[in-house]
Structures are given as structure tokens and as C-alpha cells.
Amino acid sequence: MTDHSxxxxxxxxxxxxxxxxxxxxxxxxxxxxxxVAIHYNSAxxxxxxxxxxxxVQAAGxxxxxxxxxxxxxxxxERLFADAxxxxxxxxxxxxxxxxxxxxxxxxxxxxxxxxxxAVNAKTAFFFLKEAGKHVNDNGKVVTLVTSLLGAFTPFYAxxxxxxxxxxxxxxxxxxxxxxxxxxxxxxGPGPMDTSFFYPAEGADAVAYHKTAAALSPHSxxxxxxxxxxxxxxxxxxxxxxxxxxxxxxxNGGYTTK
Numbered sequence: 654m655t656d657h658s659x660x661x662x663x664x665x666x667x668x669x670x671x672x673x674x675x676x677x678x679x680x681x682x683x684x685x686x687x688x689v690a691i692h693y694n695s696a697x698x699x700x701x702x703x704x705x706x707x708x709v710q711a712a713g714x715x716x717x718x719x720x721x722x723x724x725x726x727x728x729x730e731r732l733f734a735d736a737x738x739x740x741x742x743x744x745x746x747x748x749x750x751x752x753x754x755x756x757x758x759x760x761x762x763x764x765x766x767x768x769x770x771a772v773n774a775k776t777a778f779f780f781l782k783e784a785g786k787h788v789n790d791n792g793k794v795v796t797l798v799t800s801l802l803g804a805f806t807p808f809y810a811x812x813x814x815x816x817x818x819x820x821x822x823x824x825x826x827x828x829x830x831x832x833x834x835x836x837x838x839x840x841g842p843g844p845m846d847t848s849f850f851y852p853a854e855g856a857d858a859v860a861y862h863k864t865a866a867a868l869s870p871h872s873x874x875x876x877x878x879x880x881x882x883x884x885x886x887x888x889x890x891x892x893x894x895x896x897x898x899x900x901x902x903x904n905g906g907y908t909t910k
Contacts, residue, residue: 843876
């Protein structure tokens, strides 16, 4: 019988320095992962990456921090190559990379659109490509998208719109990698109580989001807390392997499909 536990496995987390990615890295180490490769984008998140490495090591796992702007295929190839050289071929590959822009369609420049597309769609595509080449048989692959994929709302066209292709990337990869026992899923959290969320939102919008989910009164912030998302990811990369090709919205009733 195939072992789907986390114990002894190797993980690679893109965007693993802080917020949800950092908590996932810590959780996998606490669940018995042997090693975690932690990607961070730039010097601005280097200290966070180093703190996460230290926490992973304190939990008993090997850890390495790897920097890179993943908006080119070559950079994603290099990330996987460097991770494999440092900690071995991954059994678990998780991509939390994303960029948000809240702006009317009529005000979005071509440069802004290209950047959003590169971060949210292109990076996800090539991460899945490299995962398909390098993740071990019976591995697990997860991409972070957004619960706005289930929303009817203005101002997020470039954000939700460039995350939307990941749904089909996920379905296609799940079909193509399934013969090797690899599951591929996408997770769409609601607006999370992290530094990723607040810069794009005004005070009125923050107040709305904190009351918009059915379960908001029972959340410590009213938003989606990263501590409530991690257990689902833990499940998908272990006993939940039979779920594949799906986009799962984890948001306390913020949106649905």
C-alpha cells in the first residue's frame, strides 16, 4: 500500500517565507517531513525566509531558503534544480505565489496586466510543469488561487482573472500526472488576515470582508485565518490524495460555486 503520510517526505514551497507559506512549512516539519525547501521572492522577504528555515530546523527537519523571481520558466527550472540539489526530489510541491491588484478595468495598464499575468498565471503554469517533471511518484502538488473565483464582484478582474487559468492547469495536470499517482489540487482561501491582504483594501472594504463570510462571527479576525487553511493543505498532501483536479474554496462561506 502506498504511503501517503508526511513522515520522511521532502517538500518544496514557493512563497514559503511568511504568511500562509511560512505556516505550511512549519506545519509540514511538525508533521514529520524530512526536509523543506523554502522559496522567497526578493531581499525584502529574506529575513522571513531565514526565520522560517530556523523554525523548520527546530522542528527536526532539514531546511534551505532559495531566492528567485519565478516569472520566467528558467527561474522555476532553477528553483527545482536548486531544491533537489539541496534536499532531494520533492514528494510535495506547493505554490503560494500571488499578487493582488484592486482596480477598475478601465484604469489597469498593460504593464500592470502583464505583471499580474506573469505572477499569478505564468508562474503557476511553469511550477506545475516542473512539478510534473520532478515530483516523485505518488507525490502531491497544490497551488494557491483565490475564493474570488467564486465571486461576482468589481475591481479584481486582473487578480481573479489571472488566477482563473490555474483551475484548468490543475485539471490538465491532474489528468496527465495521475498515472504516476500524483494528485494535483488548487486551494482558494477567502481574504486572509495577512500582510498580503491589507495594502490593496481601504478601511470600508476591510470592514466588509470581516463580516462577509457566513462564519465570520466565529473567526478571530472575521477573515480567513491562515491557521484554518493549513489543516486542509495538510490533508491534501497526505490522506486526502484521492482528491485531485479540484479547486477547493476554503473561506467560511465567503463565496461558493
